[in-house]
Amino acid sequence: MKLSMWILADWLGEFAPSLHIIEGKAGLTGTRLYSAGSPEQDPSAAIIGDAAQMLPRGSRARTDAVLCLNGEDWLLFDHGDVGVILNACLEAFEFYNAWESAIKDVAYASPDAPFEKLLDLSSPVLKNPILVADWKGEVLAISRNHKPIADRETWGHWVDQGYFPSYTYDRLKNYPQFLEDMNRSEEIRIFDFPQFEYRCIHFSVRYNNETSLYVHIIEDDTKLTEGLIQVASVLKQTIAIVLDRSNVMAKTNQIVSLFSDIIAGKYPERDALVWVRSQLGWDKSKTWYLVIFRNFLPESFSETALLEVLKKQVRKGCSFIWENHPIMIVDCEEWSVAFPKIKKLLGGSGFCCGVSMPFDKQKDLPFALNQAKLSMELSDGKNTIAMCEDCAWSYIVKEIKSQITDMQMLHPAVKVLQEHDRQTGGQLTRTLYEYLRHERSADATSKALFIHRNSLRYRLDRIEELIDADLNDPDTRMYIILSYEIKEMTSS
Structure with a gap:
């Protein structure tokens, strides 16, 4: 393992060195004594010797001071024994090399995800509680040899419930710079939440270009330093090896697998x-749409290509493949923005899509999927975007028409007016339908029928004489409207 002057400063902290670190890169592979006969530096070694010999003439250094030097970086010790500092540095290289070998042996040897073993081996090195959680906030491992952290509530939730508590994200929203880093960045950095007495080294590990794991090294026993951040980078590299070699990602692959599970009837932890x-x-978000896409021209661009474009075009959407069809779940408020983008994208592509009714609970995803499929089937490729809201009424009428017509259960008023129109050539049947459809608005009904309001008044008076129905009763009006819809569908 390559060390840095930051890591050596932490290791040699008991000697209270003065620090002058400009670069501090982790590129040191060893240490050696300073030799006046060979003063040139080795960029991969920490040079140790008497400060008076190593520093330029005129420098103010105690005659018994010891200097540890690499490039422009140095540690100055008020300690007269060069051998003690040299041996301590040698112990540091031996210690960290042994740790790196141990954790990488575990990473390469274990078929499953050995996170507990990695944390047990890493706790003496990082000297603080360590947490590993997956992309959905499920805690995979916590270092076992540490007491609870200051934020006892959060610690208890990790241990007892096995998940990041739901309030974690609410806390993060108060620190947008951390929230952005958590979701997008792979950089190792310190998160500090003084309000909650929580300070940690945070990093995420990606697999297949998606965030797979989060790791927190929580400041508790030892202060977090630049040196610890560099040590954490070795742990991160090792965890990446674990993800690449183990089958853990078969169980915890992408965020979309959670929605796939819900569609399949497996509901996740809250x-x-x-x-x-x-x-x-x-x-x-309060409501969502589920959108399913189907390709009617196989020679056009692929489902995978469409999926990648959707991910870029729709900001608040989650897109994935389900049973060979692209699916997108999108915030209803985002739909007004997404609609024209999707319509333009699908134009001439051979794809069309079906859109579910709005839903407000993720457990309703299976119903939303069926609605989206239904709207696409009823459209039969005639509409690029088929909304379930637009076809729901005709579907309902179609489903119940056979039962109602077979039982002769249309409202009697419909039959009476039909017979009257057949005998007289009148249009009372359509007049009542338009009157009810336009919510008994005389102006709207007159315009729909292209007649004067006085003519409409005459027709309505005649209808009232012929039928035995209370049009002030909402249930009666609904029954008559439904009867008309079924009659029209049966006729067609």
């Missing part, structure tokens, strides 16, 4: 759902 919704920017 904390996991809250965490994932927050990552998608849905923490304030």
Whole structure:
């Protein structure tokens, strides 16, 4: 393992060195004594010797001071024994090399995800509690040899519930710079939440270009330093090896696998759902649409290509493949923005899509999927975007028409007016239908029928004489309207 002057400063902290670190890169592979006969530096070694010999003439250094030097970086010790500092540095290289070998042996040897073993081996090195959680906030491992942290509530939730608590994301929203880093950045950095007495080294590990794991090294026993951040980078590299070699990602692959599970009838833990919704920017969303896409021209561009474009075009959408069809779940408020983009994208592509009714609970995803499929089937490719809201009424009428017509259960008023029109050539049947459809508005009904309001008044008076129905009763009006719809559908 390559060390840095920051790491050596932490290791040699008991000697209270004065620090002058400009670069501090982790590129040191060893240490050696300073030799006046060979003063040139080795960029991969920490040079140790008497400060008076190593520093330029005229420098103010105690005659018994010891200097540890690499490039422009140095540690100055008020300690007269060069051998003690040299041996301490040698112990540092031996210690960290042994640790790196141990954790990488575990990473390469274990078929499953050995996170507990990695944390047990890393706790003496990082000297603080360590947490590993997956993309949906499920805690995979916590270092076992540490007491609870200052934020006892959060610690207890990790241990007892096995998830990031749902309030975690609410806290993060107060620190937008951390929230952005958590979702987008792979950089190792310190997160500081003084309000909650929580300070940690945070990093995420990606797999297949998606965030797979989060790791927190929580400041508790030892202060977090630049040196610890560099040590954490070795742990991160090792965890990446674990993800590449183990089968853990078969179980915890992408955020979309959570929605796939819901569609399949497997409902997740509440904390996991809250965490994932927050990552998608849905923490304030109230309703969603499910959109399913189908390709009617196989020679056009592929489902995978469409999926990649959708991910870029729709900001608050979650897109994935389900049973060979692209699916997107999108915030209803985002739909007004997404609609023209999708319509333009699908134009001439051979694809069309079906859109579900709005839903407000993720557990309703299976119903939303069926609605989206239905709207696409009823459209039969005639509409690029088929909304379930537009076809729901005709579907309902179609489903119940056979039962009502077979039982002769249309409202009697419809039959009476039909017979009157057949005998007289009148239009009372259509007049009543338009009158009810336009919510008994005389102006709207007159315009729909292209007649004068006085003519409409005459027709309505005649209808009232012929039928035995209370049009002030909403149930009666609904029954008559439904009867008309079924009659028209049966006739066609």
